[in-house]
Amino acid sequence: MRRLFAVLLAVMFVWTLPAGRALGQAAGVKVIVNGVEVSLPAPAVFSGGQVMAPISGLFEPMGAIAAYYESDRSIVVSNRVRTTLRMRLGDPTLHVNGTARPLPIAPSLQGSQVYVPAQAVFSALGAWTKFEDADRTLYVSSQIRSLTTLVVADALQVRVDATGPVQVETNVLSSPDRLVVDFLHAALRTQERELSINGAGVTRIRTAQFQIKPYVSRMVFDLAQPVEVRVTTSTTSYLVTLEVRPKGQVTSTGGPPAEPRDPSQAAAAKIMGVKFEESGQAGRLVIEGTNTMEYKVREFVYPDRLAIDIQNAVFIPIKQEFAVDGPSIVSIRAAQFTADPPITRVVVILKRKMNYLVSQSDGRLRIEINAYTGRGHIVALDPGHGGRDPGAVGPTGLRESDAVLDIALRVRELLQRDGIRVVMVRETDATVELPDRPRLAREAGATIFVSLHANAHARTAVNGSETYYLTPQSLALAQMIQDELGIVLGIPSRGIKTANFVVLRDSGIPSVLVEAAFISHADDEAHLRDATFRQRIAQAIHKGINRFLAIYPSPVAP
Numbered sequence: 001m002r003r004l005f006a007v008l009l010a011v012m013f014v015w016t017l018p019a020g021r022a023l024g025q026a027a028g029v030k031v032i033v034n035g036v037e038v039s040l041p042a043p044a045v046f047s048g049g050q051v052m053a054p055i056s057g058l059f060e061p062m063g064a065i066a067a068y069y070e071s072d073r074s075i076v077v078s079n080r081v082r083t084t085l086r087m088r089l090g091d092p093t094l095h096v097n098g099t100a101r102p103l104p105i106a107p108s109l110q111g112s113q114v115y116v117p118a119q120a121v122f123s124a125l126g127a128w129t130k131f132e133d134a135d136r137t138l139y140v141s142s143q144i145r146s147l148t149t150l151v152v153a154d155a156l157q158v159r160v161d162a163t164g165p166v167q168v169e170t171n172v173l174s175s176p177d178r179l180v181v182d183f184l185h186a187a188l189r190t191q192e193r194e195l196s197i198n199g200a201g202v203t204r205i206r207t208a209q210f211q212i213k214p215y216v217s218r219m220v221f222d223l224a225q226p227v228e229v230r231v232t233t234s235t236t237s238y239l240v241t242l243e244v245r246p247k248g249q250v251t252s253t254g255g256p257p258a259e260p261r262d263p264s265q266a267a268a269a270k271i272m273g274v275k276f277e278e279s280g281q282a283g284r285l286v287i288e289g290t291n292t293m294e295y296k297v298r299e300f301v302y303p304d305r306l307a308i309d310i311q312n313a314v315f316i317p318i319k320q321e322f323a324v325d326g327p328s329i330v331s332i333r334a335a336q337f338t339a340d341p342p343i344t345r346v347v348v349i350l351k352r353k354m355n356y357l358v359s360q361s362d363g364r365l366r367i368e369i370n371a372y373t374g375r376g377h378i379v380a381l382d383p384g385h386g387g388r389d390p391g392a393v394g395p396t397g398l399r400e401s402d403a404v405l406d407i408a409l410r411v412r413e414l415l416q417r418d419g420i421r422v423v424m425v426r427e428t429d430a431t432v433e434l435p436d437r438p439r440l441a442r443e444a445g446a447t448i449f450v451s452l453h454a455n456a457h458a459r460t461a462v463n464g465s466e467t468y469y470l471t472p473q474s475l476a477l478a479q480m481i482q483d484e485l486g487i488v489l490g491i492p493s494r495g496i497k498t499a500n501f502v503v504l505r506d507s508g509i510p511s512v513l514v515e516a517a518f519i520s521h522a523d524d525e526a527h528l529r530d531a532t533f534r535q536r537i538a539q540a541i542h543k544g545i546n547r548f549l550a551i552y553p554s555p556v557a558p
């Protein structure tokens with residue numbers, strides 16, 4: 001990027017400082033959000049009935065992002081359902097979508113960290129919180145605020161609306177047939193109740209707070225016949241939809257009733273093996289067995305994965321493990337998890353959260369895995385320079401305009417594989433004027449804008465990657481992309497910075513400018529000539545964009 005346009009703002013941003021993390025955990029209060037212990041950059045402290053905690057990374061397991069703006073000493077926390085919280089250092093007031101309410105303690109600056117009263121802020125996001133003095137831990141969970149059911153044609157739809165991310169575990173049991181759906185780390189805000197359904201193979205649903213510490217909210221579906229269930233997680237809200245329908249088209253009416261069965265005496269099912277059929281963004285996992293299987297599907301995070309536990313089942317191959325390395329799935333492994341009782345466990349390691357549909361027939365368990373895409377988003381990629389303007393030129397003659405075009409095309413390929421729409425500001429060595437770049441993106445309906453550059457410095461010893469942003473809504477995108485670049489490139493991460501670049505001004509959408517490496521640095525230039533390195537840059541940008549799309553609301557309804 002040419003520095004002519006760079007006017008550094010008097011805006012500074014305080015972000016995660018990994019140093020001191022270990023110290024913080026040893027000395028301070030622990031914070032566990034939706035089952036995940038937050039890595040705090042400095043210790044959280046308990047004072048005046050509140051846990052004061054640094055904002056860095058604090059809200060991410062609740063699906064929210066916090067930012068601090070030194071220019072007006074303000075703190076902004078926002079989530080996927082467009083709750084925006086604003087606070088200011090030294091002022092005990094919280095603005096929730098513009099409405100003021102008092103805070104028990106004002107946010108403050110301690111060293112380089114911004115501290116906020118954690119329970120009050122999490123509560124404003126709709127979360128349940130409790131500080132346990134015994135283990136000096138603040139527990140925070142998403143809450144389920146409503147359950148609505150609807151029978152359409154032969155399917156039962158259950159919409160579960162939560163105040164934050166929830167993990168879903170489905171458990172299909174027989175004798176009698178029932179489906180148990182657990183929402184892990186989710187507190188039930190609605191009253192326990194029982195609903196008559198009498199449709200789609202379901203006679204009734206019972207809901208209850210099944211467990212506390214950690215919270216598990218449970219729905220039990222009493223079934224008139226075997227069913228299959230599809231679990232869909234919305235990309236734009238914290239809505240989980242369960243679709244339950246009779247298995248296949250054949251009903252089990254007629255014939256003698258099934259023998260009641262004592263599970264402890266039933267012969268164990270044999271699992272003959274596991275295979276994966278790739279299709280589209282993901283594919284289908286098939287578990288081959290000899291009997292009808294009782295199974296449980298659970299979602300885990302860090303890394304995202306699905307675990308399928310098959311009860312009373314012996315895994316004949318003993319162990320199976322294979323890499324998929326597809327756009328959405330990393331690998332699959334299957335093994336005997338416990339011998340007594342015999343449980344077979346199959347784990348699918350995902351590249352990110354996915355939707356899934358489980359069905360069973362003819363001794364086979366099928367798990368259809370579907371991409372969880374940034375539907376509704378259109379990503380604009382802007383390879384810098386081009387045509388008359390080659391940008392910076394490296395010591396051995398590599399042109400910035402050529403290197404960044406190649407990287408942008410690779411990012412496009414990766415995003416399109418996820419089903420995300422992409423617009424290119426240029427896809428050839430064309431001249432595009434600077435003010436035209438955001439305008440072209442806007443006209444194409446872009447919802448985020450990513451400009452790609454290679455840096456240059458008069459001091460040729462300077463190298464590494466950095467990402468620029470200008471508007472508050474662009475900060476999280478810059479941070480997420482830069483985090484990924486820092487992890488994979490093996491060159492210094494120079495962090496995120498603000499600059500008044502033309503392409504970052506007033507676009508109205510999250511807009512960032514990535515300086516992937518210094519083309520003026522001999523080694524960085526050599527890296528940029530290497531297709532493997534350019535692919536790594538593209539993968540990091542792709543991953544950062546995907547992380548952002550998972551949190552930032554799509555402007556279009558799904």
Ligand SMILES: [Zn+2]
Pocket residue numbers: 001002384385391392400453454455
């Ligand atoms: Zn440039």
